[in-house]
Amino acid sequence: MMWYGNGWMFGMHFLWWGFWLLIIVILAVVLLRRESGPPPPMSKSTPLETLERRYAAGEISTEEFEERRTHLLKRE
Numbered sequence: 001m002m003w004y005g006n007g008w009m010f011g012m013h014f015l016w017w018g019f020w021l022l023i024i025v026i027l028a029v030v031l032l033r034r035e036s037g038p039p040p041p042m043s044k045s046t047p048l049e050t051l052e053r054r055y056a057a058g059e060i061s062t063e064e065f066e067e068r069r070t071h072l073l074k075r076e
Contacts, residue, residue: 048072 045053051072055065 051068054060
């Protein structure tokens with residue numbers, strides 16, 4: 001007798017709590033995403049900067065660096 005009549009009210013009680021729980025979760029997700037801020041911009045390096053970075057990292061030899069640098073500077 002103390003279970004809200006036929007039982008449908010008892011089910012509605014859990015649906016109501018589920019609704020508010022869902023609202024709280026959605027708000028938490030929105031707030032956490034907003035606090036993280038926008039992603040950092042992608043840096044666009046020029047071909048010459050990329051070549052210099054590869055040379056500094058030791059990925060290419062001095063001769064290859066000079067050859068590619070000369071080619072790049074002719075195009076500009």
